[in-house]
Amino acid sequence: MSLNLFSEHPSAPPVGSRFDPSRLHVGAALRLGLTRGAIVETFIRVGFTAGIPAALLAIQTAKDVFASVASTEPGA
Template identity: 55%
Template sequence: MAKAPETVSVNDQRFLAGQAAFEEITGLRSSEFLDGLKDLAPAIGRFVMEWEFADVYGQSSLDLRTRELIMVAGCVALGATAAPILKLRIGSALRAGVSRQEIIDTIIQIGIAAGVPAALAAIQSAGEVFAVLDA
């Protein structure tokens, strides 16, 4: 009996589309992100690729700059617990054409709702991202 050709499932298509979007948006290799989760929670890496990057990013009416500013704002509101993801999103926002000043102004604006400590922690994170880029 002949072996059926391998097909790519819908979920695999979503995963691959998410990986491509992740790499385009963040400038990072998706395999590095996924490898960081493989021993603890590999499923969340797949969820991030499929849901966040393939579904949400792939079907939004918002332009990439706006989406990245929203992600920066959301991470700022979460405070210091979101610092590693905030740094990733600041880099993604810069790649999407958001200026450094727009990032700082977004952080300050969110500080009104999230509080000064959250804003100060986010400004420190932004400074760290900017310093790496300037090095």
């Protein structure tokens, strides 16, 4: 008998989906007053440790969050 805990649990996400906590962190950083430039610079600096592909993914995620925040701001 094969036991796959993820597919048998009713609240499990679909296979292949991933929760991306970096979106929450970027949004929280903006709410705390960090500038967009400071957030991107942080990801660039982390790229030297975590790897450039991870940094590029984080920067793209940040740009997506910036765009969604800009579209929900009054007068946008």
